[in-house]
Amino acid sequence: MLAEPDVLQTAGARIFFNYWDSLPKKDFVPDRSDFSPGRIAALMPAVTILEVVSEDLILQRLTGTAICRALGFDPTGGNALEMMQPNVRPDYLNLIRKQISTPCGRWNLIRSRRDNLIDRVEVLTLPMRHAPTGHWMILSYFGTIESISYDPGPYEILAYENTSWVDIGAGVPR
Numbered sequence: 001m002l003a004e005p006d007v008l009q010t011a012g013a014r015i016f017f018n019y020w021d022s023l024p025k026k027d028f029v030p031d032r033s034d035f036s037p038g039r040i041a042a043l044m045p046a047v048t049i050l051e052v053v054s055e056d057l058i059l060q061r062l063t064g065t066a067i068c069r070a071l072g073f074d075p076t077g078g079n080a081l082e083m084m085q086p087n088v089r090p091d092y093l094n095l096i097r098k099q100i101s102t103p104c105g106r107w108n109l110i111r112s113r114r115d116n117l118i119d120r121v122e123v124l125t126l127p128m129r130h131a132p133t134g135h136w137m138i139l140s141y142f143g144t145i146e147s148i149s150y151d152p153g154p155y156e157i158l159a160y161e162n163t164s165w166v167d168i169g170a171g172v173p174r
Contacts, residue, residue, distance in 0.1 A: 007107045007164045010143035012043050013124045017105070019043075020139065022128045028103050028169040030158075032130045032137055038060075043141060050080050050131060050138040051132075052096060057081075058138075067142060070114035071155045084157050091160060098165075098173035100136045103127050104164030111158045118149040118158070126168070 002021050008014050019040045023030035037044050045066035051059040058080040063112045068074045072084070081089055100105050121144050128137040165172035 001084070004056060005105070005107060005164070005166045007166075008124065009122050009145055011121055012046060013107075013144045016040065016043055016047070016124055016141040017126070022137050026129075028126050029129050032128050035128060035139065046142045048138075048140045048142070049128075051133070052100065052136040052138065055093060058096070059155055061137070063140075068160075083155075088157060088159070095160075095163065096138065099125065099138070100127060102173045104168055105170050107164045107166060108160055109162040110160050111140075111153045113151055113153055113156045113158060116150060116152045117147045118151050120145045120161070124166075126166075 004014055004017060008017060020162075023034045024057045032049075035049075037047075040047070040167050045064040047062070047064045048060065049062040049065060050150075051061050053059055060078050060080045063071075063074055063076045074085060081092070084092060085149070095106060104127070106123075106125045108125070110121050110123055112119055112121055121142050123140055123142050125138050125140040128139050129135075
């Protein structure tokens with residue numbers, strides 16, 4: 001078992017990490033077939049699963065109900081890149097590239113808009129493999145830390161404020 005990362009700020013993120021850490025792994029990473037949503041049912045409204053198909057296509061494979069409610073729609077099946085500001089996409093793709101080139105976890109503090117509020121949200125992302133396709137998958141938990149302002153508009157990820165890598169045994173990107 002890995003040590004719980006010091007950066008985690010919400011109880012949900014700690015439970016999420018410990019569940020992921022309990023899964024069987026090959027080369028530091030579990031397979032999607034071993035992930036059971038029912039084992040973390042209380043967290044699933046704030047969980048997403050993305051499948052990294054290519055630099056241009058990151059499929060939204062699962063979207064928790066709380067995230068769908070914040071978005072105002074269910075993006076499952078769509079390209080996750082289309083939900084980001086164009087100026088945020090290159091940074092996001094760079095984070096994904098780093099995370100899968102050296103399999104590791106990633107903790108981000110982001111600013112996002114939902115329900116006309118700007119929130120600070122911790123996002124814990126952990127890698128999985130999808131054996132049938134050979135693709136990487138990114139399992140994420142979104143935990144709201146605080147609302148910081150009012151700003152009418154649709155859901156958007158506005159900025160990444162902080163990023164920390166989580167060593168899962170293979171090291172972290174440089």
